[in-house]
Amino acid sequence: MSRRVRCRKNSLAPARVALAAACLVALGCGSDGGAGPAGGVTFLQIEREAYLLVGVGEGTALRVTAFDAAGEVVNEADLTWTVDDPSIARVEASGVRVTGLAEGATRIRVSSGSANASASVEVYVDPNTGPFEPGIVYYGRRDYAEYEPGDLPLILSAPHGGYLLPDEVPERTFGVTAQDRRTQELTRELADAIEVRTGRRPYVIISRLHRRKLDPNREIVEAAQGDPFAEQAWREFQGFIDEASAAVEAEFEKGLYIDMHGHGHPIDRVELGYRLTSSDLEVPDAFLDQGGRVEKSSVRQLAADVNVSFAELIRGPSSLGGLLEARGYRSVPSPSDPDPGGNPYFTGGYNTERHGSRAGGGVSGVQFEHQFDGLRETPETRAAYVAELVEVLEAFLLTHYGYDWTAGG
Ligand SMILES: [Zn+2]
Structure with a gap:
């Protein structure tokens, strides 16, 4: 022509x-x-x-x-x-x-x-048109994004633990490109440990691309930097979490979303991100639910449902940080570390914002940032941590969701 x-x-x-x-x-x-x-x-x-x-x-x-x-x-x-x-x-x-x-x-x-x-x-042609069934693993184009539907009101995602470095996707030229080492393994092993405990599995979404190629915890411009293959992988990763959230809401009405990360900050402690900044957290418990903090948090809907104060939910003994701390894993926020104390702290990123309940919906979100030493480094440290984290999640779901995952069915 x-x-x-x-x-x-x-x-x-x-x-x-x-x-x-x-x-x-x-x-x-x-x-x-x-x-x-x-x-x-x-x-x-x-x-x-x-x-x-x-x-x-x-x-x-x-x-x-x-x-x-x-x-x-x-x-x-x-x-x-x-x-x-x-x-x-x-x-x-x-x-x-x-x-x-x-x-x-x-x-x-x-x-x-x-x-x-x-x-x-x-x-x-996207083959993943649904319906999605537990027990089947679904892959996006060239296996860059992976989705395993579950049958618990729990969604895990690992955006920064990928290894794939395909030639067709150019290296990203701005933003963070460092991998969160072993977080893909940690996420898979957590899902496996939950299954051992409950006989059922959480929803799991993995980005298998290295962060040098895609950062699916950013909006698409920084995430994929204009590359059509990376953009497709981003849409698939995000779409899989959307799909998981819709499935959890349909089955359980409400659920918990955890975005799994690894940090390199000086203090070895698990940083729990609720989309609250360090200064948001630097107030006494009695004021934590004021100043719009609940409304901007990624657990907004959960906070409206529970019988405890907002401070108890995110840093009391029954909070994720409190439950981790009780098992020997220092965390922030928690009863002992109610705020970051002026030290570096991740507040929760794009995924926690998008897939948490700030804008509504029954799924509330938390970003888990794990130090390397003692948590991620070897199969043994991961297994020890995961065994405790299973108990933490079990207690948290029971206390704040009224959901007993040991009950079956
Ligand atoms: Zn990360």
Whole structure:
């Protein structure tokens, strides 16, 4: 297919206007909108090397820039598009859009005279349309995101414990890229220990991509940094947690979401993030439920349901921190460490905000940040910690949810 693309800002005829609009997208016309330099096209650049279309019929804009021998943008060019396998994807005659026709992969090619460029196109059909059943593990595209539905009102996610470093996903260039070592293992082992205890399993969502490739505990821009494959993995990871939350609400009305992390802060203690800052926590118990703290916390709904004070819920003896502390695992907030005391502290990130109950819903969320030493480092330390954490969660669910997971059914 071939089409003459022109920029004619002053043209008033409808057909010409449409062409001008297409040109702006396709060629990045100069601000004068007039005819380009007389030089011919010697180099073509497609904006992306790879396009991912999720679902047959989905399409995305194509942007191509043409350059002359002097490296100047050419505002006017004859572009010819071809598709290696036209059964997989179609490029519109104007060259401004590619649309998926069938699942598979192909290349699209554009040429102008002797200049040419190409890009890969993958049409991916998401197989995970539900219903999702316990006992089956579901994977997103190329296994970057993993979801195991459970049958307890408990959801675990591990966003920073992945190992995969596929070439197709570029390295992230801003934000934190360090892996939370062994948190994927810790999360899986916790789920296994809960099953040993109860005969049932929590919902588990794992990001298997290394954090250098994706940070699914950030909004999508920082998380995936514009890469379509990373963006897809982000949507899958987040969508799996959304799915788990909906399932828990449908089955149990309310539940607990835990986002599992590892920190490298100077003090070895478990940092529990409820979306409350250090200064939020630096008030006496009697004032903790004031100043909008309950309303902005990730356990807002749970706080409304329980019979204890907000201070008791998040740092009293029956809180997660209190229960951990009683078993020898120093934590903050807790009865002994009611606030971070001016030391570094993670308040809970994107996932805790999004999947907790601040904005409503029956699932309340907490971010667990674990130090490495004594908790994550070896199978033995993890097993010892997990054995205690199972008891902590059991007590917390019983006290604050009225849910006895040892009762069965
Ligand atoms: Zn983390």
